[in-house]
Amino acid sequence: MIGTTRKPLDEVLQALEGKEKIVVMGCNGCAKACKTGGDAEVADMAATLTGAGKSVIWEVTPERTCYIQHTTGSLAGHEQTISDTDAFLVLGCGGAAQVARQALDEMGFVKPVKIALNSVGHLDTIIAGKLAIEQCQECGDCVLNETGGICPVTKCAKSLLNGPCGGAQDGKCEVDPQRDCAWVMIYDRLKALGEMEKLYVYRDPKDYSKSNKPRTLVIA
């Protein structure tokens, strides 16, 4: 999922300065899982904005706001409300906010779309409802087959491909002593799997052209 955190309220109100009639749009996908943009958080934000003197004229939470068909489907039939609003406030990732803008554009509306969250990465939930961690950087050139299923590009702070730096102490990373050194984890894993020979293989520099931005995926 795409991890999200709340922007400070002051920053949100600053973004909405001069806008009175607001539509609050959430996302019942990743933002719901992060407890930052599901139905409950949309209702909370609407109450907060009302308390701050705004007029919230609609609360809407598409199934997954980054899927344009869900967003367009949620907006259809609400053209008058959309026409009346001064701005949308999206409680979703940066992708959700931009898909919402595109959906509005395609419906013929030019409306400010503001965002109430910060996107903080492609994260995997490892304790449901409590904790998600980053494990994949979508580098376009996966090395998991060679590294015991542990990604050094993401889990090593320096994305080293040929073994650890000298900074780890007691198996912990020099950047964050609470975190395991990715290469010590890879070593332990490959040892357990009987694949130690993989540690001796020289790995070429990554082809970062595969992650040049912005990327496009032709699905069909």
Next chain:
Amino acid sequence: MKITDLFQDKITVFTSEVGPVKGCVRDTDDDTTPKCLSEANLVKDYVHAINVTDNQSAVMRLGSLAGSVKLKERGIEPIYQITCRDRNRIALQSEVLTACSLGIDNVLVLTGDHTSLGDHIAAKPVFDVDSVQLLKIASGMKNGYDMMGHELARAPQYALGAVVNPNFTPLDLQLIKMEKKIQAGAEFFQTQAVYDPKLFETFIKKAEKFDVPIQVGVVFVKSAKMAKFMNEKISGITVPESWGKNLEGLTGEKAKEKCVEMTGDLLKEIAPMCQGVHFMPLGWSDLVPRIIDKVFK
């Protein structure tokens, strides 16, 4: 002079280290000498070469290449350190060509401390290539080609060095990386600071098969506070408890005397196990001649 020539002559090779100033270096009318150059002057007659660090600890300073060239101009042999933290593969290759063009004969390749440990924590860490890859790239350049296989109008020449941490656990993992560095072109090694002779002996015995020159690294411990700080904050180094205790309450010359004594005793034991010593004086460069006189003359 390539430092590798000295190892071939089977002499004990001494190197020291200076960190460039946070500021620029220009010849001025006021006769002031930047600290890094005055420190180099203190040791130049005792060591064979001096490392110039590359934005050490991710703290922004004068570039290591400028520092290295300034030493070279003063007749002091520099070991130019280059890290993978701040430059992508284009900049690294260009920098290595520039270094050779400016007379640098020794290049020491490191990964580099992470940006989050320095004084510009919001900086984007680069790490486009790692130290093994950079060694291989720099070796390839000596053969006349850049990493993409494009021919160079003139191939650079330099001795390529690397670092290894004998304190690392599991040691075998560090040795695998060392072996990869050698295969990638590392011709000599300097170690992270070591204070435990037994640990160093274990490392050296395992590294013997590589038949590559190794200089043991030693950081001067200047106070009990510094010993505590190194143990708590500097990953990969363990200072014995007794060192901190021995320095308790000592300042000035008394602290220096104790540092010379402890470091000297350590080197008497561990220096004969390897091919040289790399001093990291951290501002106490004046102790380098005293220790060399005490232990090696």
